[in-house]
Amino acid sequence: MPRSTRVRTRIAHAVRVVEPDSSRVLEVITDQPGLQFYSGKYGAQDACALLVTEFQWTGSKDSIVAEMVNATxxxxxxxxDGLGVAVVDKAAFKEPVNASGIP
Known part of the structure; x- marks a missing residue:
């Protein structure tokens, strides 16, 4: 039986990101050699600037699922005309997503 060619590396702390308004923290610990991180904070603004349109953000500042479902x-x-949704609770968003026509 062939032996695995995967080289085991030591797990190490790669990054710590803090969102200043809410103090939420993301920490990544990995054994992989590379990491790419995108916060997406200005994604909607950048897309609208490119498409010469505008958007309105609604939802929950504190990621409260019921508020997010109500906004959807x-x-x-x-x-x-368009709807961007971060589905953080598959069960809670099932009906709103189905009713909205989001593929």
Whole structure:
């Protein structure tokens, strides 16, 4: 039986990111040689600038699922031209996503 050619490396702390407004912390510990991180904070603004359009952010500042679901339902009911959703709870978002027509 062939032996594995994977070289085992030591697990090490790679990065710590702190969001200053909420003090949320992301820490990555890995045994992989590379890391790419994208915060996405200005993704919507950048996309709108490129497409010469605008957006309105709604949701939950504190990632409260019920508030996020309510914002999704409101945008869907208002027939928004577009909808970006971070589905953080598959069960909670099932009905809002299905009703909105998001593929």
């Amino acid at each position: 339902n409101a945008a869907s009911s208002a027939k928004a």
